Amino acid sequence: MNKILLTKEKQIFHEKGDIFHIMKKSSDGFSDFGEAYFTTIKQNEIKGWKKHKKMTLNLAVPIGEVEFVITDGKGHFSNYTLSPEKYSRLTIPPCFWVAFRGISDLNLVINIADLEHNPDEAENIDLESFKYEW
Secondary structure, rough: EEEEEEEEOOOOOOOOOOOOOOOOOOOOOOOOOOOOEEOOOEEEEEEEEEEEEEOOOOEEEEEEEEEEEEEEEOEEEEEEEOOOOOEEEOOOOEEEEEEEOOOOOEEEEEEEOOOOOOHEEEEEEHHHHHOOOO
């Protein structure tokens, strides 16, 4: 699972509001631009498991705290917790399963993907499909 990247991103703190960088076309993990979107996740809720066949995800959490779990589907798991205090971008290439859990009351995730959404490009399975202790 060494294809997964965790990249420390720049934060600029300002009295009127902070800036959270996420990606430049020269960034490690950037391959192309397809779409960007935000998603929220409620505290103690879990979204996943989802596997993209072609799409690369670039995830960051500017608000809240979110635990991401990634698996190759063969029993190997990687765990990453993202938040403004641990501000980084998580790059997940295609063919890995991912699920994520909201830790704070309010959690916001941004994804900059290299492809536009296509429902035929991803697979979803139940949380119980992999043995992982949340």
